[in-house]
Amino acid sequence: MKKTIQVQYFAILREQAGTAAETVQTEAENPGELYQTLRERHGFTLEPAQLKVAVNDDFAPWDAVLADSDRVVFIPPVAGG
Amino acid sequence: MRFEISSQPIDPAELRRTLENIRAGACVTFEGWVRDFNEGRTVLRLAYEAFDTLAVKEGERILEEAKRDFDIFDICCVHRSGVLELGDLAVWVGVSAQHRGAAFDACRYVIDEVKTRVPIWKKEFYEDGDSGWINAGAG
Numbered sequence: 703m704k705k706t707i708q709v710q711y712f713a714i715l716r717e718q719a720g721t722a723a724e725t726v727q728t729e730a731e732n733p734g735e736l737y738q739t740l741r742e743r744h745g746f747t748l749e750p751a752q753l754k755v756a757v758n759d760d761f762a763p764w765d766a767v768l769a770d771s772d773r774v775v776f777i778p779p780v781a782g783g
Numbered sequence: 784m785r786f787e788i789s790s791q792p793i794d795p796a797e798l799r800r801t802l803e804n805i806r807a808g809a810c811v812t813f814e815g816w817v818r819d820f821n822e823g824r825t826v827l828r829l830a831y832e833a834f835d836t837l838a839v840k841e842g843e844r845i846l847e848e849a850k851r852d853f854d855i856f857d858i859c860c861v862h863r864s865g866v867l868e869l870g871d872l873a874v875w876v877g878v879s880a881q882h883r884g885a886a887f888d889a890c891r892y893v894i895d896e897v898k899t900r901v902p903i904w905k906k907e908f909y910e911d912g913d914s915g916w917i918n919a920g921a922g
Contacts, residue, residue: 710834712832712833712834712902712904713832713904713906713916714904714916714919716832748919756834756837756902759836759837759840760840761837761841775837775902777834777837777902778904778916778918778919779919780898780899780900780901780902780903780918781898781903781904781905781916781917781918781919782831782833782862782874782897782898782901782903782904782905783815783862783873783894783897783898
């Protein structure tokens with residue numbers, strides 16, 4: 703069943719997507735499947751192994767079960783300091 | 784104890800005052816500055832972008848770990864977001880403690896963890912007109 707997911711992009715993913723946020727209708731079960739779909743759409747260069755995932759503003763595993771209205775962020779390698 | 788992402792310049796004197804404590808015999812602070820050179824290239828300026836909600840959440844976890852693991856009184860960290868020029872203050876960490884050893888150790892712990900765990904990204908703008916996100920190389 704399709705669900706609505708709010709995706710927010712930062713840094714290199716924001717530039718490659720050409721947007722800071724989008725709402726997607728998806729059948730993806732988890733963030734791993736969702737990234738695969740979005741990577742095909744936007745041509746993201748980062749491999750999943752280089753990213754972390756946040757669901758609803760906290761870190762989550764790649765196989766976390768997505769629910770309707772969840773907010774997902776794919777986190778590129780960080781570089782603070 | 785506080786962790787903040789700030790789009791405004793950091794005032795170290797004001798932050799240092801928040802740590803004052805007459806029981807403390809030591810205050811260690813760290814300032815991260817914007818440098819003009821990185822990995823063989825001349826840098827003109829930086830832009831920091833943060834996932835604010837999670838950055839604050841993860842930053843507070845790091846400060847809590849430092850409070851738990853080191854014998855300190857208070858601890859504070861502020862990281863900038865937005866465009867920064869050479870010499871600007873990018874990140875500030877301050878710790879007060881009864882003795883210097885714990886203050887140095889906690890300060891070092893916080894800046895090291897912030898750099899690897901907090902969702903903040905750095906884009907460098909180079910002299911040759913090129914720019915790039917640090918650590919975002921493919922593969």
